[in-house]
Amino acid sequence: MTMDDKLKPLRVQIDAIDAQILDLLNQRARVAQQVGHVKAETNAPVFRPEREAQILRSVAERNPGPLLDTDIQTVFREVMSACRALEKRVTVAYLGPAGTFSEQAVYQQFGRAVEGMPCASIDEVFRATEAGTADFGVVPIENSSEGVINRTLDLLLQTTLTLSGEVSIQVNHSLMTRSGNMNDIKSICAHSQALAQCQLWLNQNYPNIERRAVASNGEAARLAGEDPTVAAIASEIAGKNYSLQVVKAHIQDDPHNRTRFAVIGRLHTAPSGKDQTSLVLSVPNKAGAVYNLLAPLAKHGVSMTRFESRPARMGTWEYYFYVDVEGHLKDSKVADALKELKDNSAFFKVLGSYPFSL
Numbered sequence: 001m002t003m004d005d006k007l008k009p010l011r012v013q014i015d016a017i018d019a020q021i022l023d024l025l026n027q028r029a030r031v032a033q034q035v036g037h038v039k040a041e042t043n044a045p046v047f048r049p050e051r052e053a054q055i056l057r058s059v060a061e062r063n064p065g066p067l068l069d070t071d072i073q074t075v076f077r078e079v080m081s082a083c084r085a086l087e088k089r090v091t092v093a094y095l096g097p098a099g100t101f102s103e104q105a106v107y108q109q110f111g112r113a114v115e116g117m118p119c120a121s122i123d124e125v126f127r128a129t130e131a132g133t134a135d136f137g138v139v140p141i142e143n144s145s146e147g148v149i150n151r152t153l154d155l156l157l158q159t160t161l162t163l164s165g166e167v168s169i170q171v172n173h174s175l176m177t178r179s180g181n182m183n184d185i186k187s188i189c190a191h192s193q194a195l196a197q198c199q200l201w202l203n204q205n206y207p208n209i210e211r212r213a214v215a216s217n218g219e220a221a222r223l224a225g226e227d228p229t230v231a232a233i234a235s236e237i238a239g240k241n242y243s244l245q246v247v248k249a250h251i252q253d254d255p256h257n258r259t260r261f262a263v264i265g266r267l268h269t270a271p272s273g274k275d276q277t278s279l280v281l282s283v284p285n286k287a288g289a290v291y292n293l294l295a296p297l298a299k300h301g302v303s304m305t306r307f308e309s310r311p312a313r314m315g316t317w318e319y320y321f322y323v324d325v326e327g328h329l330k331d332s333k334v335a336d337a338l339k340e341l342k343d344n345s346a347f348f349k350v351l352g353s354y355p356f357s358l
Protein backbone atom coordinates (compact mmCIF):
# COMPACT_ATOMS: atom_id res chain seq x y z
CA MET A 1 0.00 0.00 0.00
CA THR A 2 1.29 3.49 -0.80
CA MET A 3 1.36 6.22 1.79
CA ASP A 4 -1.60 7.89 0.05
CA ASP A 5 -3.61 4.68 0.26
CA LYS A 6 -2.95 4.52 4.00
CA LEU A 7 -3.76 8.20 4.56
CA LYS A 8 -7.05 8.19 2.64
CA PRO A 9 -9.27 6.30 5.13
CA LEU A 10 -7.73 8.20 8.06
CA ARG A 11 -8.53 11.51 6.39
CA VAL A 12 -12.08 10.34 5.74
CA GLN A 13 -12.36 9.76 9.50
CA ILE A 14 -10.93 13.21 10.25
CA ASP A 15 -13.40 14.82 7.82
CA ALA A 16 -16.34 13.07 9.51
CA ILE A 17 -15.15 14.14 12.98
CA ASP A 18 -14.58 17.73 11.79
CA ALA A 19 -18.17 17.81 10.51
CA GLN A 20 -19.37 16.82 13.99
CA ILE A 21 -17.09 19.38 15.67
CA LEU A 22 -18.36 22.08 13.31
CA ASP A 23 -21.94 21.17 14.09
CA LEU A 24 -21.29 21.13 17.85
CA LEU A 25 -19.41 24.43 17.77
CA ASN A 26 -22.34 26.12 16.05
CA GLN A 27 -24.81 24.52 18.46
CA ARG A 28 -22.70 25.98 21.28
CA ALA A 29 -22.61 29.37 19.56
CA ARG A 30 -26.42 29.43 19.24
CA VAL A 31 -26.79 28.77 22.97
CA ALA A 32 -24.26 31.56 23.67
CA GLN A 33 -26.42 33.86 21.53
CA GLN A 34 -29.39 33.01 23.77
CA VAL A 35 -27.23 33.77 26.82
CA GLY A 36 -26.46 37.09 25.12
CA HIS A 37 -30.16 37.89 24.75
CA VAL A 38 -30.82 37.10 28.42
CA LYS A 39 -27.93 39.36 29.45
CA ALA A 40 -29.06 42.15 27.12
CA GLU A 41 -32.48 42.25 28.86
CA THR A 42 -30.80 43.34 32.09
CA ASN A 43 -27.78 45.07 30.58
CA ALA A 44 -25.58 42.47 32.32
CA PRO A 45 -21.89 42.26 31.40
CA VAL A 46 -20.98 39.91 28.57
CA PHE A 47 -17.48 38.94 29.68
CA ARG A 48 -17.56 36.70 32.76
CA PRO A 49 -13.97 35.90 33.74
CA GLU A 50 -15.07 33.57 36.57
CA ARG A 51 -17.20 31.45 34.23
CA GLU A 52 -14.46 31.28 31.60
CA ALA A 53 -11.89 30.31 34.26
CA GLN A 54 -14.21 27.55 35.52
CA ILE A 55 -14.71 26.17 32.00
CA LEU A 56 -10.96 26.23 31.29
CA ARG A 57 -10.19 24.45 34.57
CA SER A 58 -12.91 21.90 34.00
CA VAL A 59 -11.81 20.95 30.45
CA ALA A 60 -8.25 20.47 31.71
CA GLU A 61 -9.49 18.28 34.59
CA ARG A 62 -11.67 16.15 32.33
CA ASN A 63 -9.21 15.96 29.44
CA PRO A 64 -8.43 12.26 28.80
CA GLY A 65 -5.58 13.10 26.33
CA PRO A 66 -3.61 12.59 24.17
CA LEU A 67 -4.06 16.34 23.67
CA LEU A 68 -2.18 18.39 26.27
CA ASP A 69 -4.27 20.23 28.89
CA THR A 70 -2.69 23.55 27.91
CA ASP A 71 -3.47 22.98 24.22
CA ILE A 72 -7.07 22.03 25.00
CA GLN A 73 -7.38 25.22 27.07
CA THR A 74 -6.07 27.27 24.12
CA VAL A 75 -8.75 25.75 21.88
CA PHE A 76 -11.54 26.35 24.41
CA ARG A 77 -10.34 29.89 25.09
CA GLU A 78 -10.80 30.65 21.40
CA VAL A 79 -14.16 28.88 21.27
CA MET A 80 -15.42 31.02 24.16
CA SER A 81 -13.89 34.12 22.62
CA ALA A 82 -15.76 33.50 19.37
CA CYS A 83 -19.02 32.73 21.21
CA ARG A 84 -18.59 35.84 23.36
CA ALA A 85 -18.05 37.94 20.23
CA LEU A 86 -21.51 36.85 19.02
CA GLU A 87 -22.94 38.37 22.19
CA LYS A 88 -20.71 41.46 21.99
CA ARG A 89 -17.17 42.02 20.79
CA VAL A 90 -15.36 43.47 23.78
CA THR A 91 -12.84 46.26 23.25
CA VAL A 92 -9.57 45.94 25.15
CA ALA A 93 -7.05 48.77 25.50
CA TYR A 94 -3.39 47.80 25.91
CA LEU A 95 0.09 49.29 25.76
CA GLY A 96 0.73 49.32 22.03
CA PRO A 97 1.71 49.34 19.32
CA ALA A 98 0.46 46.02 17.97
CA GLY A 99 2.95 43.19 18.42
CA THR A 100 3.97 44.01 22.01
CA PHE A 101 3.83 41.47 24.81
CA SER A 102 0.83 43.42 26.10
CA GLU A 103 -1.09 42.47 22.97
CA GLN A 104 -0.10 38.85 23.54
CA ALA A 105 -1.46 39.16 27.10
CA VAL A 106 -4.77 40.49 25.69
CA TYR A 107 -5.14 37.40 23.50
CA GLN A 108 -4.18 35.09 26.33
CA GLN A 109 -6.97 36.49 28.50
CA PHE A 110 -9.69 37.22 25.95
CA GLY A 111 -8.85 35.02 22.93
CA ARG A 112 -8.57 36.44 19.42
CA ALA A 113 -12.17 37.57 18.90
CA VAL A 114 -11.67 40.94 20.59
CA GLU A 115 -11.21 44.48 19.41
CA GLY A 116 -7.69 45.42 20.50
CA MET A 117 -7.08 49.12 21.13
CA PRO A 118 -3.35 49.92 21.15
CA CYS A 119 -2.52 52.94 23.38
CA ALA A 120 0.64 55.04 23.53
CA SER A 121 1.15 54.77 27.29
CA ILE A 122 -0.01 52.96 30.42
CA ASP A 123 -1.78 56.20 31.44
CA GLU A 124 -3.76 56.13 28.22
CA VAL A 125 -4.86 52.53 28.81
CA PHE A 126 -6.29 53.62 32.17
CA ARG A 127 -7.91 56.72 30.64
CA ALA A 128 -9.54 54.80 27.76
CA THR A 129 -10.92 52.20 30.17
CA GLU A 130 -12.10 54.78 32.71
CA ALA A 131 -13.82 56.77 29.95
CA GLY A 132 -15.55 53.62 28.68
CA THR A 133 -13.93 53.87 25.22
CA ALA A 134 -12.57 50.42 26.04
CA ASP A 135 -14.44 47.77 28.06
CA PHE A 136 -11.20 46.54 29.64
CA GLY A 137 -7.54 47.44 29.78
CA VAL A 138 -4.45 45.24 30.05
CA VAL A 139 -1.38 46.75 31.73
CA PRO A 140 2.00 45.26 32.75
CA ILE A 141 2.32 45.05 36.50
CA GLU A 142 5.51 43.11 37.25
CA ASN A 143 8.43 41.48 35.48
CA SER A 144 10.17 38.48 37.04
CA SER A 145 13.67 39.87 36.44
CA GLU A 146 13.09 43.63 36.62
CA GLY A 147 10.47 43.97 39.35
CA VAL A 148 7.30 46.02 39.45
CA ILE A 149 6.13 48.53 36.86
CA ASN A 150 5.91 51.63 39.03
CA ARG A 151 3.56 53.60 36.80
CA THR A 152 0.95 50.85 36.86
CA LEU A 153 1.10 50.58 40.65
CA ASP A 154 0.75 54.37 41.01
CA LEU A 155 -2.25 54.46 38.69
CA LEU A 156 -3.92 51.52 40.46
CA LEU A 157 -3.80 53.58 43.63
CA GLN A 158 -5.91 56.35 42.12
CA THR A 159 -8.18 54.63 39.64
CA THR A 160 -11.88 53.94 40.07
CA LEU A 161 -11.43 50.74 38.02
CA THR A 162 -11.15 47.28 39.54
CA LEU A 163 -8.91 44.33 38.71
CA SER A 164 -10.82 41.58 36.95
CA GLY A 165 -7.98 39.23 36.10
CA GLU A 166 -4.28 38.69 35.73
CA VAL A 167 -2.24 37.14 32.95
CA SER A 168 1.32 35.89 33.13
CA ILE A 169 3.29 35.38 29.94
CA GLN A 170 6.75 34.13 29.07
CA VAL A 171 8.75 37.03 27.64
CA ASN A 172 11.23 36.12 24.91
CA HIS A 173 13.28 38.95 23.44
CA SER A 174 14.86 38.76 20.00
CA LEU A 175 17.45 41.02 18.43
CA MET A 176 16.21 41.96 14.95
CA THR A 177 17.20 44.12 12.01
CA ARG A 178 16.01 44.69 8.46
CA SER A 179 18.93 42.70 7.01
CA GLY A 180 19.08 39.92 9.61
CA ASN A 181 22.69 40.84 10.46
CA MET A 182 24.43 43.54 12.52
CA ASN A 183 26.56 45.10 9.75
CA ASP A 184 26.04 48.92 9.66
CA ILE A 185 24.04 48.89 12.93
CA LYS A 186 24.68 52.04 14.96
CA SER A 187 22.08 51.70 17.73
CA ILE A 188 19.99 49.05 19.48
CA CYS A 189 16.51 50.26 20.49
CA ALA A 190 14.07 48.78 23.00
CA HIS A 191 11.95 49.70 26.01
CA SER A 192 14.20 50.40 29.01
CA GLN A 193 12.92 47.23 30.74
CA ALA A 194 13.87 45.08 27.75
CA LEU A 195 17.34 46.68 27.58
CA ALA A 196 17.77 45.88 31.27
CA GLN A 197 16.55 42.31 30.79
CA CYS A 198 19.14 41.70 28.04
CA GLN A 199 21.97 43.68 29.64
CA LEU A 200 24.51 40.86 30.19
CA TRP A 201 23.99 39.45 26.73
CA LEU A 202 24.40 42.89 25.13
CA ASN A 203 27.53 43.60 27.20
CA GLN A 204 29.06 40.35 26.01
CA ASN A 205 28.04 40.56 22.37
CA TYR A 206 27.64 44.21 21.36
CA PRO A 207 29.34 46.27 24.09
CA ASN A 208 30.17 49.13 21.68
CA ILE A 209 26.83 49.71 20.02
CA GLU A 210 24.75 52.53 21.51
CA ARG A 211 21.59 51.42 23.36
CA ARG A 212 18.57 53.66 23.07
CA ALA A 213 15.49 53.42 25.31
CA VAL A 214 12.22 54.08 23.45
CA ALA A 215 8.54 54.03 24.50
CA SER A 216 7.97 50.33 23.77
CA ASN A 217 9.55 47.36 22.05
CA GLY A 218 6.90 47.68 19.34
CA GLU A 219 8.09 51.24 18.73
CA ALA A 220 11.68 49.91 18.56
CA ALA A 221 10.61 47.41 15.90
CA ARG A 222 8.91 50.19 13.95
CA LEU A 223 12.08 52.31 14.05
CA ALA A 224 14.25 49.38 12.94
CA GLY A 225 11.82 48.74 10.08
CA GLU A 226 12.41 52.30 8.85
CA ASP A 227 16.14 52.63 9.45
CA PRO A 228 18.76 50.02 8.37
CA THR A 229 21.22 51.36 11.00
CA VAL A 230 18.84 50.51 13.88
CA ALA A 231 18.41 47.11 15.56
CA ALA A 232 15.39 46.38 17.76
CA ILE A 233 14.89 44.14 20.75
CA ALA A 234 11.29 42.98 20.68
CA SER A 235 9.04 39.94 20.30
CA GLU A 236 9.24 38.13 17.00
CA ILE A 237 5.58 39.00 16.38
CA ALA A 238 6.49 42.69 16.55
CA GLY A 239 9.43 42.05 14.24
CA LYS A 240 7.18 40.37 11.66
CA ASN A 241 4.86 43.39 11.68
CA TYR A 242 7.75 45.53 10.43
CA SER A 243 9.44 42.93 8.17
CA LEU A 244 12.43 42.48 10.47
CA GLN A 245 14.65 39.44 10.49
CA VAL A 246 15.98 37.74 13.59
CA VAL A 247 19.70 38.19 14.29
CA LYS A 248 19.46 36.23 17.56
CA ALA A 249 16.41 34.88 19.42
CA HIS A 250 15.96 34.49 23.22
CA ILE A 251 18.61 37.02 24.25
CA GLN A 252 17.10 37.79 27.69
CA ASP A 253 19.51 37.09 30.56
CA ASP A 254 16.91 35.08 32.48
CA PRO A 255 15.51 32.28 30.31
CA HIS A 256 12.41 32.09 32.54
CA ASN A 257 11.67 35.80 32.19
CA ARG A 258 7.92 36.36 32.70
CA THR A 259 5.72 39.43 32.87
CA ARG A 260 2.49 39.64 34.82
CA PHE A 261 -0.31 41.81 33.46
CA ALA A 262 -3.40 43.15 35.21
CA VAL A 263 -6.81 43.24 33.55
CA ILE A 264 -8.61 46.43 34.60
CA GLY A 265 -12.25 47.32 34.08
CA ARG A 266 -15.49 48.21 35.79
CA LEU A 267 -16.54 44.60 36.34
CA HIS A 268 -16.71 43.12 39.84
CA THR A 269 -15.85 39.51 39.06
CA ALA A 270 -17.93 36.87 40.86
CA PRO A 271 -16.19 34.00 42.72
CA SER A 272 -14.82 31.21 40.51
CA GLY A 273 -13.75 28.85 43.28
CA LYS A 274 -10.01 29.63 42.93
CA ASP A 275 -9.55 33.35 43.31
CA GLN A 276 -7.27 35.96 44.72
CA THR A 277 -7.89 39.45 46.03
CA SER A 278 -5.53 42.39 45.54
CA LEU A 279 -5.36 45.34 47.90
CA VAL A 280 -3.25 48.40 48.64
CA LEU A 281 -2.81 49.75 52.10
CA SER A 282 -0.58 51.89 54.25
CA VAL A 283 -0.05 52.00 58.00
CA PRO A 284 0.75 54.78 60.44
CA ASN A 285 4.53 55.23 60.72
CA LYS A 286 5.10 53.59 64.14
CA ALA A 287 6.78 50.50 65.64
CA GLY A 288 5.02 47.18 65.01
CA ALA A 289 2.58 48.70 62.54
CA VAL A 290 3.37 46.27 59.71
CA TYR A 291 3.18 43.31 62.07
CA ASN A 292 -0.22 44.44 63.38
CA LEU A 293 -1.35 45.10 59.85
CA LEU A 294 -0.88 41.50 58.78
CA ALA A 295 -1.96 39.75 61.96
CA PRO A 296 -5.66 39.56 60.89
CA LEU A 297 -4.70 37.47 57.84
CA ALA A 298 -3.10 34.79 60.02
CA LYS A 299 -5.96 35.00 62.51
CA HIS A 300 -8.58 34.27 59.84
CA GLY A 301 -6.46 31.66 58.00
CA VAL A 302 -6.07 33.74 54.83
CA SER A 303 -2.83 33.11 52.88
CA MET A 304 -0.87 36.00 51.47
CA THR A 305 0.52 35.27 48.01
CA ARG A 306 2.30 38.57 47.34
CA PHE A 307 3.59 41.50 49.37
CA GLU A 308 5.19 44.47 47.67
CA SER A 309 6.09 47.80 49.25
CA ARG A 310 6.46 51.18 47.61
CA PRO A 311 7.43 54.53 49.10
CA ALA A 312 4.43 56.83 49.37
CA ARG A 313 6.59 59.66 47.95
CA MET A 314 5.52 62.16 50.57
CA GLY A 315 9.03 62.41 52.04
CA THR A 316 7.90 60.78 55.27
CA TRP A 317 9.31 57.27 54.84
CA GLU A 318 5.81 55.94 54.63
CA TYR A 319 4.97 53.04 52.39
CA TYR A 320 2.11 51.65 50.39
CA PHE A 321 1.83 47.88 50.57
CA TYR A 322 0.44 45.97 47.61
CA VAL A 323 -0.89 42.73 48.98
CA ASP A 324 -2.49 39.73 47.25
CA VAL A 325 -4.38 37.18 49.32
CA GLU A 326 -5.94 33.87 48.42
CA GLY A 327 -9.73 33.86 48.18
CA HIS A 328 -12.55 36.15 47.05
CA LEU A 329 -13.91 39.21 48.80
CA LYS A 330 -17.19 37.30 49.05
CA ASP A 331 -15.56 34.47 51.07
CA SER A 332 -16.47 35.19 54.69
CA LYS A 333 -12.95 34.60 56.07
CA VAL A 334 -11.47 37.00 53.49
CA ALA A 335 -14.17 39.58 54.22
CA ASP A 336 -13.60 39.29 57.99
CA ALA A 337 -9.80 39.52 57.67
CA LEU A 338 -10.01 42.53 55.34
CA LYS A 339 -12.40 44.33 57.64
CA GLU A 340 -9.83 44.07 60.45
CA LEU A 341 -7.00 45.03 58.09
CA LYS A 342 -8.93 48.10 57.13
CA ASP A 343 -9.38 49.11 60.76
CA ASN A 344 -5.56 48.90 61.24
CA SER A 345 -4.72 50.87 58.08
CA ALA A 346 -4.23 54.56 57.42
CA PHE A 347 -5.12 53.93 53.76
CA PHE A 348 -7.00 50.88 52.45
CA LYS A 349 -8.25 50.04 48.99
CA VAL A 350 -9.44 46.73 47.53
CA LEU A 351 -8.30 46.55 43.90
CA GLY A 352 -10.46 43.53 43.11
CA SER A 353 -11.06 39.79 43.37
CA TYR A 354 -10.50 37.63 40.31
CA PRO A 355 -9.59 34.07 39.27
CA PHE A 356 -5.98 32.89 39.58
CA SER A 357 -4.34 32.98 36.18
CA LEU A 358 -3.98 29.57 34.51
Ligand SMILES: O=C(O)C(=O)C[C@]1(C(=O)O)C=C[C@@H](O)C=C1
Nearest residue numbers: 035046047048051052080083084
Ligand atom coordinates in the same frame (compact mmCIF):
# COMPACT_ATOMS: atom_id res chain seq x y z
O1 LIG B 1 -21.94 31.85 30.33
C1 LIG B 1 -21.97 32.99 29.87
O2 LIG B 1 -22.27 33.98 30.57
C2 LIG B 1 -21.66 33.22 28.45
O3 LIG B 1 -21.81 34.33 28.00
C3 LIG B 1 -21.09 32.13 27.63
C4 LIG B 1 -19.58 32.18 27.57
C5 LIG B 1 -19.11 30.88 26.84
O4 LIG B 1 -18.87 30.93 25.66
O5 LIG B 1 -19.08 29.85 27.52
C6 LIG B 1 -19.14 33.38 26.81
C7 LIG B 1 -18.75 34.53 27.43
C8 LIG B 1 -18.60 34.66 28.89
O6 LIG B 1 -17.45 35.37 29.21
C9 LIG B 1 -18.63 33.36 29.56
C10 LIG B 1 -19.01 32.21 28.94
